[in-house]
Amino acid sequence: MIAKINLKEQGLTETTPRLAVLKAMEANTAQHMSADDVYRYLLERDRPLPMSTVYRVLAQFEQAGIVERHSFDAERTKQVYELKDPEHHDHMICIKCRSVHEFLDPQIESRQIEIAENLGFSLTDHSLNLYGICAGCVQKDAQSEKTIKQ
Amino acid sequence: MIAKINLKEQGLTETTPRLAVLKAMEANTAQHMSADDVYRYLLERDRPLPMSTVYRVLAQFEQAGIVERHSFDAERTKQVYELKDPEHHDHMICIKCRSVHEFLDPQIESRQIEIAENLGFSLTDHSLNLYGICAGCVQKDAQSEKTIKQ
DNA sequence: ATGGTATTGCGACTCATTCTCATTCGTATT
DNA sequence: AATACGAATGAGAATGAGTCGCAATACCAT
Ligand SMILES: [Mn+2]
Ligand SMILES: [Mn+2]
Ligand SMILES: [Zn+2]
Ligand SMILES: [Zn+2]
Numbered sequence: 419m420i421a422k423i424n425l426k427e428q429g430l431t432e433t434t435p436r437l438a439v440l441k442a443m444e445a446n447t448a449q450h451m452s453a454d455d456v457y458r459y460l461l462e463r464d465r466p467l468p469m470s471t472v473y474r475v476l477a478q479f480e481q482a483g484i485v486e487r488h489s490f491d492a493e494r495t496k497q498v499y500e501l502k503d504p505e506h507h508d509h510m511i512c513i514k515c516r517s518v519h520e521f522l523d524p525q526i527e528s529r530q531i532e533i534a535e536n537l538g539f540s541l542t543d544h545s546l547n548l549y550g551i552c553a554g555c556v557q558k559d560a561q562s563e564k565t566i567k568q
Numbered sequence: 569m570i571a572k573i574n575l576k577e578q579g580l581t582e583t584t585p586r587l588a589v590l591k592a593m594e595a596n597t598a599q600h601m602s603a604d605d606v607y608r609y610l611l612e613r614d615r616p617l618p619m620s621t622v623y624r625v626l627a628q629f630e631q632a633g634i635v636e637r638h639s640f641d642a643e644r645t646k647q648v649y650e651l652k653d654p655e656h657h658d659h660m661i662c663i664k665c666r667s668v669h670e671f672l673d674p675q676i677e678s679r680q681i682e683i684a685e686n687l688g689f690s691l692t693d694h695s696l697n698l699y700g701i702c703a704g705c706v707q708k709d710a711q712s713e714k715t716i717k718q
Numbered sequence: 719a720t721g722g723t724a725t726t727g728c729g730a731c732t733c734a735t736t737c738t739c740a741t742t743c744g745t746a747t748t
Numbered sequence: 749a750a751t752a753c754g755a756a757t758g759a760g761a762a763t764g765a766g767t768c769g770c771a772a773t774a775c776c777a778t
Pocket of ligand 2: 600
């Protein structure tokens, strides 16, 4: 449940493109969306916005703390956005099916703070991504192993 | 201390470009080097290699497990490489001076494994980056605060 | 309405990285 | 030592995500 976002309260005037992008994000809270995902969503479900505007608005939203940007996928770096979770969470990404699990581990969170403190670092942010093979894909893998052996 | 690397043992024939890139990496273990850093290092200290070859060789090294690739810097994604640490470590990056501290925290490491297990994930890899302001930059910040107030 | 500021649309641009392909190298075989 | 053949390289073109510049619009306060 992400609180209803009011652009004005975030210091952004309510323009048509901004409202459109916000709607796109709110309609897809289950996913992490690339700029292109937003672009295509609006093209199909709403009104077309040029990519440059999509990027610009997402950047404005990021600055305003409305969305968060991530680069999963160490390699092919296409960045993705999601509405900012007032809590905060980290991500576990399946390298087979690209599915993403979100989690929050208090132990890890507090260790990070301790580590930073010990080094005299003033911690402002962090990103933790776990990569692996999700339960579903592990099973599929086991299946095809069998098939091959037959 | 990173063990002497033998290309043949890693399944790579010893060609001049490969040896050059390897030397560049070994001469700069204190840093995380971008492809361009490697390129410029070789240009100045050794023999010029085309960027395409630098990228190609670094990719080969990555596949062979000789180097690791990271994208620090959530924003301007220029990737960096380092000789693979047989231990493994995570990174804390100063957002002011771009300096990088390496650390390894057994608690965090083992929590990650537990988290993955609990979700049925088969963990293959992870990346943890802490962002903040390093001790040095915190001080500088404090200094300039004072100066402004005068 | 008027003027001034903020935002948008459009295309051009950047720049890291990858790709293509002709040439060259490495190595095994006659 | 010539030949053959796949592997690796060099040079530059191509790709593609993301950014920029700027004229046209929209928004807002007088
Ligand atoms: Mn998320
Ligand atoms: Mn490192
Ligand atoms: Zn999966
Ligand atoms: Zn610093």
